[in-house]
Amino acid sequence: MQQINWYPGHMKKTKELIQKNLKLVDVVIELLDARVPISSRNPQIDEIVVNKPRIIVLNKSDLANPNDTNKWIKYFKKLGVNAIAINSLSGTGLDKLMSEIHSAVKEKMDERIKKGLRKRPVRAMIVGIPNVGKSSIINRLTGKKSAKTGDKPGVTRGKQWVRLKGNIELLDTPGILWPKFEDQNVGLKLAFTGSIKDEILDIETIALRLIEYLCEKYPTYMKQRYKLSNIEDDGLKNMDNIAKNRGCIISGGRIDYTRVANVVIDEFRSGKIGKITLESPDDLESTIEE
Template sequence: MQQINWYPGHMKKTKELIQQNLKLVDVVIELLDARVPISTRNPQIDKIIVGKPRVIVLNKSDLANSRVTHEWIKYFKESGINAIPVNSLTGAGLDKLMTEVHNAAKDKMDERIKKGMRVRPVRAMIVGVPNVGKSSIINRLTGKKSAKTGDRPGVTRGKQWVRLKGNIELLDTPGILWPKFEDQNVGLKLAFTGSIKDEILDIETIALRLIEYLCEKYPEYMKERYKLKDIEEDGLMNMENIAKNRGCIISGGRIDYTRVAKVVIDEFRSGKIGKITLETPDDLSTMEE
């Protein structure tokens, strides 16, 4: 299995950009993928934004297991941070997000009024790893296509202030990953969800690992989606059975591993296999042991 280690120069610049502009904002919006809240939390962010009010967005909540999403909301609340489930494609949850941003900035705004300073928009910064939906959320909030979007990580570049509804100004930042993955499982989950460019990965191995995980944790979903009679102990056999059932066969009756890999990964990312969350709050205690 290849080591996943991806830290382009623009991500280093993004870290510096966040540090330089933190003093300009009242609230930090931390954007996570609801399916992998642990793996999409950049451990550097906690150190960089320490002391700033924060709101967490659990985006792509429509693709996640709703029961586990509620467990995450409870976990973050106990940590003193409000987390809002959002679907950036439909806009569900964004009104609540705006309310929480104002709530998080209330003390700062009240302080300005007491000092006789003019009332100004709440200033927020949005941060997160690539491909968790920042641009889609900004476009929803502004009601226009103000930020470049794409279905591949790394399309957002540079710094831009965007005026949002509800008297909020938002400083957008490009996606930021940490320099290396101490835990290769984190790298795998980011690969599963598309936060690492597919072009730099061994897509067949990534799909095999995903199939192994889903067959263990969500066997009924896999049986139903791919018409599997049984879940085999050998992950490769499951992959080959999926290929046969989906017609991913090349000349001579051989398995087209690349094609079946793309099928499973695409169907996982689009939610066609089912509403799946790969991490729960209980996993945190396991990781700390």
């Protein structure tokens, strides 16, 4: 499989935009995908944000394993960062996010009042890799379509300030990936969840790797969803059996690999296979330097 290495020019500009505008904000909201909290963390964000108050938001928590999500919240708390789980599509957890924003800047705002400065809106910046749901969150918080949304990465371009209820002004930024994935497993997980454009990937190979992972870690879900009588040791055999059970066959009885690949990837991303988290704090050694 080709090395996943995707860093369009607009992402370099986004990094510069975040650095330039950081001084304007009181708090940074770092948005992660609850299914892949480490793989969806841009390591450059730590370097860029430095000492600003920060809140980690685990979005798409409705698609993730709830036990693993709780483990991640505890993990980030140990690192000294508050983390909350939300579902931007239903709005679950957004009230908690609003109160966390105010808590994070309370000391700074109290200081302003003591100095006799007028009360001003809290200024927050939202950052994250592509397709983790920034636009959906903003639209939920404003109650209108302030930000473009799409199920493909790279929809938001340029920066925009959005006024939220609760006297908060939010700076939206485009999704930012990092220049290369040193661990190819990180690239694979981002491909599974849709943070890398499908157009630049070998979709059949990505689906095969996803099937291998799910058959190993979530065999019961795979058996139930795809009517598999048993899980084979060979991932390609499992892919073939899924294709046969779903009618992904072309003339001559051959497997339509593109079609079965799209079925499995779409059903994983929409949560139809089950509530699945692809990484746990327990297996961090290989994916993060603490």
